[in-house]
Amino acid sequence: MLSYDMTKNGSDSLYHYLYKCIKNDVLQGTLAAGDKLPTKRPFAEHLGVSVITVENAYAQLLTEGFIYSEPRKGFFVADIAEKLKKSGLAATSSRQNFPESREAQRISAPDDLPPRFQKLQSRARSKIIADFTSNQSETSAFPFSTWAKIMRKVLCEQQNELLERSPYGGVLPLRVAIAKMLKGSRNLDVSPDQIIVGAGTDYLYGLLVQLLGFNKKYGVEDPGYSKISKIYRKLNVVCNFIPLDEQGVRIDQLEETCTDVVHLSPSHHFPTGIVTPVSRRYELLSWAAKSSNRYIVEDDYDSEFRMVGKPIPALQNIDVQEKVVYINSFSKTLASTVRVSYMVLPRSLAEKFHEEFSFYTCTVSNFEQLALARYIGEGHFEKHVNRMRNFYRHRRDALLSAIRKSKLRDFAAISEEDAGLHFILKINTALSDEEFCNAAKEKGVVIGALSDYYTQAEPSAHQFIMNYSAVPEKQMPRAMEKLYEVVKSIS
């Protein structure tokens, strides 16, 4: 059994001393992951302390994640090193990562970590030079002080609203602010009544399936985010993969697969960067007009970060037949701090929603709704997006420059560099996409292939997706050098 000299507690309380001793042993590796901690009563007797002391120490360790409990078995040492390592490899933030779906669960580091623990953390992370599959936002870029001020105001000035039940579609000030923002940024004329606020797009897709019907056939872009098709399949509806041509989804394929509802990102397709031209947009609308079952879900995620020229007008803009549901999110622009998305329903669907779904509770807290309403209404959101666009443009330019200055340039071609937050790097290599990605990872560069995003359609190989939003500029030259080494190793 573990032994500590409990008389050496100094000024610490006994439980705190015991907690520190065990924590230290976990961090030093004396206690390994999975080791069972002694049962409380005999352990207390052994140490000459009360059971309460042991209980309190275990509770503290549990809270901080150093140990975990198994029902009817006891307490065990948590796998902290492994978790830290994982989080170093995959400090990812958003949905662009889906081929690597298993996400790292980062353990929350207690405030008072001893130096060795911090070293462990940095060692695990230092292996990675650059992660081009992550699109985590920059901490330094988040408007913490503005956000803090607004939250304080909401807490002081809107206590009644904070405690009132939110309408199912979201509080009115937020819906008004979103409507106004959509008018300004996307030239969309929508009434607050058409807007449904929800906790993330995943949730809103589920709500849409309930609204449009489980008996409809849904279609997603191929290539595209695999997450979207996964969600439709988990919702137990038919989900077809619709191949793209250079203008976006193929109408003939929509007809052939008998798709009713097609889920698109016409202004900013990921990962190809395709922008669907107006002609195809009208073709899509006339496809939808042919049956009352047909709808288009316009997923406008990321459209704020188009790097060149004006944002592409939304499909919803030219929809006169009430066929387009527009969806967007604040989670990209404000990161995981805030989980707020929204959809704009055509009037007829909005009426159906209000009639049949008003019993639902809005999934976003009043607090975040009211804070976000102020944040948008007072102009901070627009400023933040502009600032972030410049920030990311700078990153993109740094990466393009790093490529041009490296030896990789003779083996690489860049495309879709205006698409926003990523571009496509075509590399002249004999390696398969999988081999290339693995070799790059060995050298500390995490990179994903375009072909990973194809499900049924035939992908073209040797194209890689460069998400640059999370890669510090100073790492870029070395990362490009490493990619060159991979290319060179085989040629």
Add this chain to the structure above:
Amino acid sequence: MLSYDMTKNGSDSLYHYLYKCIKNDVLQGTLAAGDKLPTKRPFAEHLGVSVITVENAYAQLLTEGFIYSEPRKGFFVADIAEKLKKSGLAATSSRQNFPESREAQRISAPDDLPPRFQKLQSRARSKIIADFTSNQSETSAFPFSTWAKIMRKVLCEQQNELLERSPYGGVLPLRVAIAKMLKGSRNLDVSPDQIIVGAGTDYLYGLLVQLLGFNKKYGVEDPGYSKISKIYRKLNVVCNFIPLDEQGVRIDQLEETCTDVVHLSPSHHFPTGIVTPVSRRYELLSWAAKSSNRYIVEDDYDSEFRMVGKPIPALQNIDVQEKVVYINSFSKTLASTVRVSYMVLPRSLAEKFHEEFSFYTCTVSNFEQLALARYIGEGHFEKHVNRMRNFYRHRRDALLSAIRKSKLRDFAAISEEDAGLHFILKINTALSDEEFCNAAKEKGVVIGALSDYYTQAEPSAHQFIMNYSAVPEKQMPRAMEKLYEVVKSIS
């Protein structure tokens, strides 16, 4: 066309002056709900100002909810009086209101309301003496200052965690805090890995259906919250209504309806207050053990507010066959300010969830997860619940006393007064439940009947649900007097 003397703007900017003129006309009723506002360009010409001035004024009015826009039609005056009246009648907060499902969308009052507008508001509200269908929380009872302190700490000290993608099940510190809390308050031994955090129970029910299967037959309590069955039906699954006896749901009815998954609140049934005894609990578990398809969803909503004795042990406590999914929420205890619920999956289901659903994004913002983790971890939550329990006990006692002191006492019998936040008032009256509720409402007392919560089972009449949590104590004697008047008017 509307006319204002734009030279009288004094020190106001032109747009602000125009905004004030129109707002005033809306509040005075000169401009009625639905009135179309003049088109911008001719209106600007008419007033002798620029189009930008009109645009800015309209935008401000739109933001504050005085007008709304219709795509391709223009701007119209919003129905403010109606909305205020509605909000006065139905300042409701939680799911106990579902027979009155259409919820009021309270317009957010701008800061600088003229006195007439405020009068309008108080007049609409003054009609209601007491609303026993509402269970809105008390503003005064919410721990605003503690919450503000914790939020500040999170914003200052946890900036990195705020921007990191949360694991799909929730951030580890929150799951650890919930596990510890469940150990303390419900004696449940669960590992943080079994906990899935989500934005409200509505959302979690949907997730559960995805996990357990759309092909399963679900069963809900009859009587019960109508919302739960509505959700299952919107999710396109079979939903059976299972009648209760005095111990809870009837096992023979589960068998007869071929129910696979039964959704229960065994510790605190709404609205009857039934507590399912241990014998029936074991019967339920053996019913579930008979097939691998069978599961029990234990919805433990409100169990914190049992007024007498210790909380009833959870069904999950005695489940050794991994058949019980435990669900609870912080939305009742912390009100709409925070929208956080969680479910505890049995180990086998938790494994399935982690394998198949890890691509989902957690629906609760990091900010609220981290703040709530601290709030629980630092002991504030437990204190708050204890304080609220005392607060509500005091309210309950005041209402019981008001009944005893009123003439209503000779026509009334009280039951289930320990159930928490509501009790049943049986009234000796010849009126039907609907007639009684309508007559009471006429006199300013909003009250709901037990029979409203029955779907297929045969209800007993003349029983009314007294949600006392939102009724100020000073209103209670007068409200009881009014109910007595209703009784007397017919006898």
